[in-house]
Amino acid sequence: MPKKLVIIDTDCGIDDAQAIMMALAAPNVEFLAVTCVFGNAAVEDVCQNVLRVLSVCERQGIPVFRGSAGPLVAASTSFSDHFGGDGLGDVIEDKDPLWKEKLQQEHAVSAMIRLVSEHEKQVSLVALGPLTNLALAVRLDPCFPQKLRDLYIMGGNKEGIGNVTLCAEFNFAMDPESAYIVLEEFLCPTYIASWEYSCRNALSWEFFEELLSQDAAAARFMKTITSKCWAYSKEAMRNKRDIYFGPGFVPYDAYAMAACIDGSMVLESIECPVRVELQGSIARGMMALDRTNQLKKSHSAFVLTKCDVAKFGRLVMESLRQPCRK
Ligand SMILES: [Ca+2]
Numbered sequence: 001m002p003k004k005l006v007i008i009d010t011d012c013g014i015d016d017a018q019a020i021m022m023a024l025a026a027p028n029v030e031f032l033a034v035t036c037v038f039g040n041a042a043v044e045d046v047c048q049n050v051l052r053v054l055s056v057c058e059r060q061g062i063p064v065f066r067g068s069a070g071p072l073v074a075a076s077t078s079f080s081d082h083f084g085g086d087g088l089g090d091v092i093e094d095k096d097p098l099w100k101e102k103l104q105q106e107h108a109v110s111a112m113i114r115l116v117s118e119h120e121k122q123v124s125l126v127a128l129g130p131l132t133n134l135a136l137a138v139r140l141d142p143c144f145p146q147k148l149r150d151l152y153i154m155g156g157n158k159e160g161i162g163n164v165t166l167c168a169e170f171n172f173a174m175d176p177e178s179a180y181i182v183l184e185e186f187l188c189p190t191y192i193a194s195w196e197y198s199c200r201n202a203l204s205w206e207f208f209e210e211l212l213s214q215d216a217a218a219a220r221f222m223k224t225i226t227s228k229c230w231a232y233s234k235e236a237m238r239n240k241r242d243i244y245f246g247p248g249f250v251p252y253d254a255y256a257m258a259a260c261i262d263g264s265m266v267l268e269s270i271e272c273p274v275r276v277e278l279q280g281s282i283a284r285g286m287m288a289l290d291r292t293n294q295l296k297k298s299h300s301a302f303v304l305t306k307c308d309v310a311k312f313g314r315l316v317m318e319s320l321r322q323p324c325r326k
Contacts, residue, residue, distance in 0.1 A: 003030040005122050005149075006260065007112060009067070010253075011039025011129025011171075012049035013083035014225055014232070019128055019154075019257035020050070021218050022319035024057045026261045031062045032115050032123065035108035039129035039174055041087030043069045046129075048099045049088050056221045058323035060102070067108030068132035071175035082170070082231050089225040109136045116147045126152045126260050127182075128253040130171050135178035138185050145186040154256035155179065156276070156287030158194045158303050161244055168285030169195040172276060176285040180276040183287070183301065190301040191266070192274065193256035194287065199241060201255065201307035202248025203316065205234050211317055218322035251316060258312050259304060265315075268306035273297035 006029050010016045023029050034054075036046040043066060050064050084090035096102070104111065112133065116123045125148055127134055134151075137144045145151070155171035156179065162168040172179040183190075212223040226232040234247060241250070258265045273290040275297075277283045289303060 001028065004028055004124055004260070005030050005032055005119050006124050006126060007033050007035060007115060009035045009037060009108070009112070009125065009127045009129060009133050010046065010050060011037050011041070011087070012046045012053070013040030013087040014089060014229060015251050015253040016040070016128045017049065017053045017088065017225065018222065018251045018316070018319065019253035020053050021057060021322060022254055022257050022315055023261065024059055025319045025322055025324060029261060032119070033063050033065060033111055035065045035067050035112055035133055037067045037108070037129045037133050038069050039171065040083050041085065043067065045086045047103055048095065049086070051096065051099055051102050052088070052092065056217055056322070063104045064102070065104045065106060065108035065111045068136065071130065071132055071178065072135055073177040074175065083229055089227065089229040091224055091228055109133050109140060112137050113141045113144055116144060120147045122149055124148070124150050124152065124260050126257055128154050128256065130174040131155070131178040131182045132175050134186070135181040138181060145188050148188040150189040150191065151186055152191045152193070152256045152260045153182070154193045154198070154253045156192055156194045156274070157196055158270070158287065158289055158305070159196045160286060161196055162286065163195055165282060165285065167283040172287060173285035176276055176278050179285065180278055183274050183276055187299045191256070191259050191269070192301055192303050193259060194303065197304045197307070198250050198252045198255045199245040201309050201312065202245065202250045203309065203313055205247065205249050207313060208232070208249035211320060214320055216321045219320040222320055254316055255307060255312070258315050261315065262311070265308050265311055266304050266306070267308050269302040269304045271300045271302050273299065274301050274303065
């Protein structure tokens with residue numbers, strides 16, 4: 001079977017690391033590039049985090065590109081402390097002083113456009129952070145979306161439940177204008193793993209313990225970077241996520257990645273037009289689903305609703321048994 005060509009666009013926090021490892025472990029995925037964007041941390045930290053994840057998995061040959069350092073329009077907000085100041089739990093002490101030399105010189109957005117043009121209709125783009133690089137790509141090359149095979153997004157919401165604000169999910173809230181542009185102008189098949197989709201298909205905390213206790217470099221790395229991170233504590237979630245969704249371990253970005261790796265992972269989805277709200281004091285950045293065609297849009301997205309959690313759990317478990325030779 002031909003391999004799926006994949007570009008991951010990431011703001012590499014801990015869950016992005018998990019998603020990248022999942023793609024590295026998937027036998028049917030061929031990585032073209034990892035492109036970096038601000039989000040969970042400053043873009044410089046994001047680049048270093050991606051290089052570190054590739055190094056842990058012994059896959060340093062995959063090119064890494066630096067992209068946008070801030071949103072298109074809104075003032076650059078401070079970064080989330082969700083996964084610590086550096087995005088990977090603030091526990092890595094031996095940072096690589098030569099990291100800049102290991103990055104590609106080309107900007108992430110031009111690399112994305114070039115690679116997708118070289119492999120027209122063959123590339124799956126998986127967007128795991130704010131959508132700034134994607135919005136810039138369609139501005140530079142209006143044909144960029146139609147050259148993609150498909151697009152997978154972790155972001156937005158389908159029930160109006162937010163995590164950084166009352167109604168907005170982090171990736172969309174960090175750059176609502178870019179999210180708006182992408183959902184209006186990317187007319188390729190688009191699959192959206194929203195905040196509620198991931199939370200409603202959670203794994204158990206017992207699964208999380210088992211995941212980290214595996215005897216492999218990737219599992220040990222994940223254990224280290226989650227060790228002091230409040231977002232991986234079930235106690236912290238009792239007062240936040242659990243109120244809406246009940247308890248569980250939620251590796252957010254991995255849900256979008258899993259849908260790309262294996263389409264049968266998604267058991268149900270809603271096919272409908274979507275739009276991002278740009279105004280308002282509590283709904284800016286919220287994704288609205290238009291199930292009655294009020295917006296008169298010609299393009300629909302697949303908003304994922306139900307995941308094969310058992311199958312997903314197997315992919316997550318396997319992803320931390322690395323390095324593995326492909
Ligand atoms: Ca992310």
